[in-house]
Amino acid sequence: MKLKPAILVVDDSPELLRMMVTLLQRAGCAVTGAASGEQGLALALAGHFDLAVLDIDLPGMTGFELCRCLKETPGRDPLPVIFVSGRSSADDRQQGLALGAADYIEKPFEAPLFARRVLTGVEIISR
Numbered sequence: 001m002k003l004k005p006a007i008l009v010v011d012d013s014p015e016l017l018r019m020m021v022t023l024l025q026r027a028g029c030a031v032t033g034a035a036s037g038e039q040g041l042a043l044a045l046a047g048h049f050d051l052a053v054l055d056i057d058l059p060g061m062t063g064f065e066l067c068r069c070l071k072e073t074p075g076r077d078p079l080p081v082i083f084v085s086g087r088s089s090a091d092d093r094q095q096g097l098a099l100g101a102a103d104y105i106e107k108p109f110e111a112p113l114f115a116r117r118v119l120t121g122v123e124i125i126s127r
Contacts, residue, residue: 004030005122006048010040010066011055011084016107020053020084020114027115029122037061041069044079051102051122056085056092067099080125082118084109 007029011017017033024031032047034040037058044052052070056063063083070079083096086107093104102121105114 004028005050005119005126006030006032007118007122008032008034008040008044008047008049008052008079010034010037010052010058010063012036012058013055016055019111023111023115024053024118027119029119037063037066040066044070045073045076049079051080051082051118051125053082053084053118056083056087056096064095064099067096067101071100080121082121084114 007024009017009020009031011020012035017035021031021033032043034043038060041061054063054066067081070081081101082103082105083101084105084107085092088106096104102125103117105117
C-alpha cells in the first residue's frame with residue numbers, strides 16, 4: 001500500500017491556507033498547515049514531509065528565508081519546495097527557482113491546476 005504524500009503548506013491567509021489544505025487532502029495527501037514561516041520551520045524540523053508549499057510574503061520569516069532554511073539544515077535532506085505567491089514578477093520567480101524550488105505557482109490559481117502541479121512535483125521528486 002502506497003503512503004500518502006506528506007505536504008507542509010505555509011500561508012498567512014487563513015482562507016487560502018484552508019483552501020490549499022482541503023484541495024491537497026481531497027487529492028489524497030496528508031497535509032499540515034502553518035500560518036507563519038517560523039511555525040512552518042518548526043513543523044518541518046519536527047516531522048517528515050515530502051514537499052513544502054510556501055507563500056513568499058509571510059510574517060516574520062519570508063518564504064524565501066524559510067526555503068533557504070529547509071534546503072540548508074545540517075543533518076537533514078533538503079526539503080523540496082513549491083512557491084505559491086501573489087508576486088508575479090520575473091525577478092521573484094527567478095529568485096524562487098534559484099533557491100531550488102521545484103515550481104512557482106502564481107495566485108490567484110485554478111484549484112484543479114494547483115493540486116495537479118503539487119502532485120506532479122511530488123511524483124517528480126520521489127523518482
